[in-house]
Amino acid sequence: MVTEPMRLDTHVDGDATVVAARGEIDFSCVEELSRCLQGVARNRPLVVDLSLVTFFDSTVLNVLVAEHNVRSPLTSVALVVPERFLRIFDVTGLTDAFKICSTLRDAMDAVRDD
């Protein structure tokens, strides 16, 4: 099987910052994701797009929760999560902590409603 290491792409779309990740994320590279999230403007809503991610584990959840805690309640974090990963958020009780959407467009709408 072809493995794809993590890549991150950050851009600003309207009011929101979009961090699109792809490839596999585990403890060996999660620090980079963390630095990336800390580096984006915190006065704007954040959308983390996981639709091209092929693997992630609880270290990624921890980074997302930390970012959510820093931002809350001023701005929100929306996530684009493909169907196959929803269960991870479900069993860790995080489904309601974030705005979880299935497409980037929905996520952009969700943060715009704030």
Added chain:
Amino acid sequence: MSSVRALAGSKSGSGEVRWSAKRRPEPGPSDHSGAVRHARTVATALALVPVLIGVGVLVGYALRIAILVQLRSDLPPMYPNAAVGFIIAGTAVLFQLWSGPRVARVAGTVGAVLLTVIFGIHLIENLLGAGATLADRLLMPANPVVEPTTVVANRPVLETCLSMLLLAVALYRTSRGSRMGAGGQLAATAATMIGLTALLGYLYGVDRTVLGRSSVATVGMALHTASSVACLGLAILLCRPLDGWVGLVSRTGAAGTLSRRMVLVAVAVPLLLSGSLAVVSHVFVDNTALALSIVAVVQVAAITAVLLSPLQALARFDRERAEAIAAAGRSRDALQEQIPLMEALRSELAYVPTDIDARITLVSHVEPAHGVLAGDWLDFVAVSGQPDRFRLVLLDVSGHGAASAMFALRLRDALLVSLVRGDPLTVALSELRVFFRSMAFITTALVVEIDLHRRTLTWVNAGHPPGLCLNGSSVVSLDPTGPLLGLTNATWHQEETTFPPGAVLISYTDGVTEARNASGVLFGEQRLRRTAKRWGPQGAAATVSALVSESKRHSAGSYADDATVVAIEAPALEPIRSTDSESRDHDAALWGPAHDLAPAWIELTQEPSTITVGRHLVRDQLGGHAAELLTSELLTNAVQHGSEPISLRITTRAGSTRVEVRDANVNRIPQVMAADHERASARGMVLVQALARSWGVEVASHTKTVWFEVTTG
């Protein structure tokens, strides 16, 4: 052997050429470079004007040549202090254009300070209405060649002083570095405007400019003063042609063209309007209504005429864009037609041999350079009628794309026939010579025969990166035994080494060792050997997985060239006669290597890359997402909180798989924490609890083992 090394070197050398030829042309530092060259020439000419005028005026005073000082007796003269100012300013600008940054900085600063002192004093004197002062007397000859015309004394008028001070600011900002900033640009633009205002005043026959006071004795700037100020302002702006609005105008492409034409409109419209007003009101002094109507018509016509130019440019851009889109569409359609062909070639070459014999564990990873057809090819065959002899071949044809893929396929078919037939390896390679008569793809190959009965490896290496036979701490290098394929009269010899139980044979193409990091450093043979040596004892799967993830980590995720890694494990037990092999098939599928023992513990190091390698091992054996995720969680805990030695074991039984992670920290036992969506840690065991069929912790005196079981099909 040294000649062989040189040939192998030349192969990778040609790889370099091929790569750089494929690369797109580097975009220039900006899309301005032509404009920059022109700007410097024009700026130099503009800066020379005030210097020459200044020198001319001083000569006029010295030799009493009135026409140099005062162009006509009814026009205002230029005063010597203004002439000195222009020489200083013009020279300083020339330094900005032609000397290095340090000299330019000194010249700009000195010029700006001198100008500020001279014209600052004059400005204050003008504002206070003071009489002739020391500064005037110092600079004015005792018996002037012309009569002073300014209100009070022999000094430049207010607007000259003001524009020279603005020029001093702009000059100073320009000398500070590669950008002059908005302030500098504004100052230079304002000075240019003052100069142009005065020049327009002359053009329209009005000798008092906007800034000149309406007092009878006040006369505006001299004609040559105004020209010098305008030239200096423009010259300073052109010193930094990429900056601010000047940069906008000097761009190439649609934006630049449109900007230039719009500037033309902005300049031409007011000039035409005021010019027509001046002429018409001069001619039709008595008939205001007629004058106004004529002016109105002229203005409408003039504005429409000048606006045509940017509008035409816009229309052209539209047309060009439509053409470009159509062309892109056509080339996309052409590409689409080729896709099925490329896919067919790709799947032919991407064939990965499996299930040749139950005793052999072969693991491979084939990855073409991003998005292109690979020229790498790998195969593993049994020699016909010889149950214990197998042949591995790894071949690398230079170049990508359909041509090199087709060539690789032709070589494959010929080579496979002779390898299966049992021809000597050297003969099999020599016979390929016929294919190289018309084609010139540089090709390397490594062919290895594995004899399970004699437990030997026999190889012929045609300029290919050396394979490795790892056995415990010893590494045998399967070095080249002859030149590249396709050279006339090339011959190869074959060499042999032992392949004892537990040994692992590794072979790869140079795409792996030539993976580059951001600063261009290659992954290299040394790093590859170190990684192979460390992971070899863990078996073929672990070694391939580690080599792929290490080399990709090195190059931040992608190979520049096709990359193939293959590993074969020597059977651990006495060679099983192939007649037995059928009954072993079931176990082989379940246990990987063909033997009845429980799988071995895989030793891991306490570093983050272990997590990636470990979960890839689980994924490659089990597929499925949950087992990989939970393995990642256990290994993360072990790497973060455990202590060495850390090891991993994967045990598959019918319908279920157990993954165990063992480390030496018995003081820290993982626990499932209550769900709390604000805590930024400790979710790993929550996932294990939720997604594993069962899990547990076993603590012994010096080790702790965390395990989980998942259902597998």
